[in-house]
Structure formats: C-alpha cells, structure tokens
Amino acid sequence: MRERWARRLAWITCSLVLVFTAAFAATYNAGTATIAAEPMLPVPPAAAPGDAERVARGREVYASLDCATCHSIAGEGSPRSPLDGVGSRMERPEIRAWTLGEDSVAEDLSPRALRSKRGYRELDGDDVDALVSYLASLTD
Template sequence: MTRESRAKWLAVATAALVIALSALFAALRNLSPLPARAPQSAAVPPPPAADPARIAAGRAAFERMNCAMCHSIAGRGNPSHPLDGVGGRLDRAQLRAWALGEGEAAARLGGIASIKQRNRGDPELDALLDYLQQLR
C-alpha cells in the first residue's frame, strides 16, 4: 500500500467515523426523554389586557436574555422547549417561578435553574412575564 493510498483510506475512514458518531449522537439525543412538563392545571383565565408597549418590551427582554437558546415561540428558537400557549397553561406566579428557576421549577430544572436565576434582578422581568402571559 502506497503512502498516497493510505492517506486516501485514512481520509475516508475518518469521514465515515465522523458521520457515524454524528448519527449516533443525534439518535441518542432524540431518544432521551423530554423533561417533565408543568402539571396541566385548569385553563388559566386571560390576564387583563396588557399595554402593547409592555408586550414589545417583554419580547425584547426575551431576545436580550437569550431565552431562544432553550425555548421557541412560533417556531423561532430552540424547538426543544416551545413556549407557545404557555400563558394559557401557567398563571403569572408559575411563569415567574419557571423564568427564575425557583420553587418546584428549580427542582425540575436541575442545574439550569442557576442560569435562570441571573434574571432575578432584571428590570424588564415583569414585561417578560406580560409577554409570556399573552402567549395563548
């Protein structure tokens, strides 16, 4: 076997190994169970009509806090944890607990709770909660 043919064989074998490992990782990621969702409570009554400027500020806070790294809304962002309809499932106190990784949410979030706790002093947290409440 010449040096050139060994180099070609090694390149093909490396490419095949990378593809196989990628497929294995993707399959394992898709087979892992999804985190438990918040318990389904009775339909949450709609919140009072929020100021459109506050909703826009909440949407901006969602983007600024990089929430789309883990969540999606209307298909934009990480599809693993969609927030579509969350305002109809969780009341404001529950939304706050999940946004900050507190209480029961902290136990279910595990290590991610510490990441969410960075948002505790954010001045636009209430606007973010207004935005999430209107997602029905």
C-alpha cells in the same frame, strides 16, 4: 499478517464511530434552525391596548436575554423547550417562578437551567414583569 488485519479493523471501527456520530448529530440537530440576531417574535393580538407596551417590552427583554437559545416561540429558536401557548397553561405567578428558577420549580429544572434562570433575578423588576406579561400573552 495479524498486525495488518488489526490495523484494518481499528481503522474500520474508527470510521464507523465517526459516521455514526455524524449521523446522530445530523438527526438530533435536524429541527434546529439558525437563530437570527433579532428573531421576529409575535406580539399576540389578544393583548389589551394598555398591555401592548408591556408585552412589546417583554418581547424586547426576551430577545435581549437570548432566551431563544433554550426556548422557541412560533418556531423561532431552540425546539427543545417551546413556549407557544404557555399563557394558556400557566398563571402569571407560575410563569414568574419558572422564569426566575424559584424554589417551587427548582426540582423540575436541570442544574444548568437553574443557574441560568437564577441569574435573571438580578434583572430590573419592570423587565421581569414585562417578560412575564409577554409570556402570559402567548396563548394558543
């Protein structure tokens, strides 16, 4: 008899763990939208005509690096780290430091994010500048 109750208790406990895990996952991922292969990211209207090409190139770099897996712009991508208005909050050198995971911001990044961002140091300098221009153009 005790063995039967022990099995039932184990089965109920296992079921509850699975239900709570599924509920937590559903709650945690509720705001996460499916990331499209080519997200439609905004090109801010505030960009000067001379900068429009650089901003457009930065938008392409953002998409090609799959930045939307960790960041979002205008609701597209991962809601964990939105970049909306980053151009209003940071100057270009600071945006560059965060983008490349420079030593000045290394303490504020997780080890995983730091490894990922330091990989961007191998990018062509023009691509990095274009990406920084695009991010700097994202104002409120």
